[in-house]
Amino acid sequence: xxxxxxxxxxxxxxxxxxxxxxxxxxxxxxxxxxxxxxxxxxxxxxxxxxxxxxxxxxxxxxxxxxxxxxxxxxxxxxxxxxxxxxxxxxxxxxxxxxxxxxxxxxxxxxxxxxxxxxxxxxxxxxxxxxxxxxxxxxxxxxxxxxxxxxxxxxxxxxxxxxx
Amino acid sequence: xxxxxxxxxxxxxxxxxxxxxxxxxxxxxxxxxxxxxxxxxxxxxxxxxxxxxxxxxxxxxxxxxxxxxxxxxxxxxxxxxxxxxxxxxxxxxxxxxxxxxxxxxxxxxxxxxxxxxxxxxxxxxxxxxxxxxxxxxxxxxxxxxxxxxxxxxxxxxxxxxxx
DNA sequence: TATTGTTATACTCTATAACTATA
DNA sequence: TATAGTTATAGAGTATAACAATA
Numbered sequence: 162x163x164x165x166x167x168x169x170x171x172x173x174x175x176x177x178x179x180x181x182x183x184x185x186x187x188x189x190x191x192x193x194x195x196x197x198x199x200x201x202x203x204x205x206x207x208x209x210x211x212x213x214x215x216x217x218x219x220x221x222x223x224x225x226x227x228x229x230x231x232x233x234x235x236x237x238x239x240x241x242x243x244x245x246x247x248x249x250x251x252x253x254x255x256x257x258x259x260x261x262x263x264x265x266x267x268x269x270x271x272x273x274x275x276x277x278x279x280x281x282x283x284x285x286x287x288x289x290x291x292x293x294x295x296x297x298x299x300x301x302x303x304x305x306x307x308x309x310x311x312x313x314x315x316x317x318x319x320x321x322x323x324x
Numbered sequence: 325x326x327x328x329x330x331x332x333x334x335x336x337x338x339x340x341x342x343x344x345x346x347x348x349x350x351x352x353x354x355x356x357x358x359x360x361x362x363x364x365x366x367x368x369x370x371x372x373x374x375x376x377x378x379x380x381x382x383x384x385x386x387x388x389x390x391x392x393x394x395x396x397x398x399x400x401x402x403x404x405x406x407x408x409x410x411x412x413x414x415x416x417x418x419x420x421x422x423x424x425x426x427x428x429x430x431x432x433x434x435x436x437x438x439x440x441x442x443x444x445x446x447x448x449x450x451x452x453x454x455x456x457x458x459x460x461x462x463x464x465x466x467x468x469x470x471x472x473x474x475x476x477x478x479x480x481x482x483x484x485x486x487x
Numbered sequence: 488t489a490t491t492g493t494t495a496t497a498c499t500c501t502a503t504a505a506c507t508a509t510a
Numbered sequence: 511t512a513t514a515g516t517t518a519t520a521g522a523g524t525a526t527a528a529c530a531a532t533a
Contacts, residue, residue, distance in 0.1 A: 195473045196461035198480035203366045204388075205487065208408055211501090220501095220522065238491060245371055247525060252493055254523080274491040274532045298359035301483045309479045310354045316472045317361035320464045324368065374524090383499060383524095401514060410502055415516055417500080437509045437514040 206299055217291055223258060227280070227288045228295070230264065234277035237266075263287060369462055380454055386421060390443070390451045391458070393427065397440035400429075426450060 214224035222244065229235070229243050237255065241248040255278060258264045263284040269275035280288060305313070377387035385407065392398070392406050400418065404411040418441060421427045426447040432438035443451060468476070 191470055191473045191477070192461040192466045192468070193459050195468075195477040195480065196465045197459050198477055198484060199465070200458065202480055202483060203370065205484075207366065207370060212408070222523065236491085245375070246523080248492065249494080249526080250524060257522080272491085272533070276492070295363065296356050296360050298355040301486060302359045302362070303355045304486050305355070305358075305479065305483055307354055309482060310358045312475050313479050314354070314358040314361055316468065316476050317358065317365055319472060320365060320468055321361060321368075323464060323467050385500065399514080409500080411515065412503080412517080413501060420499080435510070435514080439515070 202301065205301065209299075213294065216294065217287060219287075219291075222254065223263075224291060226254065226258065227263065227284065227291055230278060230280050230284070231288055231292075234267065234279050236269070236275050236277055238275070240278060258284075365464065368464070372462075376457065379457065380450060382450075382454075385417065386426075387454060389417065389421065390426065390447065390454055393441060393443050393447070394451055394455075397430065397442050399432070399438050399440055401438070403441060421447075 210224075211221045214221045217224065217227075219227065225244070226240065229240065235243075237251045238248055240255075241251045244251070255264060255266065259266065262281055264278050265281055266276045267279060269277050302310075302313075373387075374384045377384045380387065380390075382390065388407070389403065392403065398406075400414045401411055403418075404414045407414070418427060418429065422429065425444055427441050428444055429439045430442060432440050465473075465476075
């Protein structure tokens with residue numbers, strides 16, 4: 162479909178040799194080396210995201226909204242914030258998802274300017290299938306050894322802890 | 325801006341406890357545990373990609389094209405392939421980038437149906453700045469210990485090797 | 488006055504279908 | 511006939527600006 166594309170090319174300016182990122186003292190370059198490779202893998206995968214969303218007849222953004230909307234009512238302004246987009250876009254986005262019966266607008270009783278979004282029953286069901294699909298590891302990951310997987314999992318936990 | 329949003333929410337259906345992904349036998353769930361956490365970090369970061377592209381007055385897709393176009397002439401159809409989009413879109417995309425002086429169309433001499441894309445001098449200069457910017461590790465990664473960074477780098481190398 | 492959501496407008500990205508020029 | 515790129519058209523996502531309702 163569209164979106165970020167994958168690449169087998171390194172981000173390093175020096176070129177694409179298998180050990181690009183080995184230059185300079187290892188310690189000064191270490192975060193950059195690790196990040197560059199991680200970024201490459203990320204883009205290789207994100208390239209498939211629009212197609213994955215399309216499996217559920219969702220646009221990439223809609224898939225993301227369904228994913229975000231799991232934790233109960235969310236103000237439209239909060240959603241705009243999560244999506245890093247202008248509030249005006251959320252109106253049309255929610256219009257389309259509401260027309261498909263995935264979400265509902267409910268006026269807040271505390272502040273009548275605010276409209277809270279909730280998934281419909283159909284939305285919740287779709288979300289469960291989507292999350293299940295998203296959690297399927299791609300080949301690139303599934304092919305790693307158990308030792309690497311354990312290490313990767315633990316490193317990711319430590320990285321996300323600081324969030 | 326827009327795009328994938330970050331989330332502090334786990335993909336696991338069971339919930340968002342710090343050790344979601346710990347359930348079941350560790351070995352059967354290991355790829356999924358590692359992937360779920362990696363996916364979370366990916367999305368947290370991809371959320372910033374449109375803003376990063378905008379630093380260079382590029383749309384996300386244009387930024388991606390600049391990145392891809394580093395290895396010399398590329399047929400428009402090949403670019404469409406890389407972008408996982410229809411060839412008709414590449415016409416407009418390249419029109420806009422050509423108008424900005426970033427790329428040039430050159431008719432192939434082997435097959436006069438084909439047009440090869442090359443970065444202009446300005447395009448090359450922009451690409452170098454962009455790659456430099458993309459290679460900057462985000463805080464989440466930069467904060468990891470050297471030991472974790474080394475392990476992460478090596479695991480990513482092994483994962484990408486199988487590509 | 489400030490904030491929430493909407494509307495209006497414009498641009499980019501995307502898909503499909505029909506077209507052209509080559510092969 | 512088949513392929514590479516274009517054009518036409520339509521829909522989705524995005525930004526900015528102006529607006530109504532509410533705080």
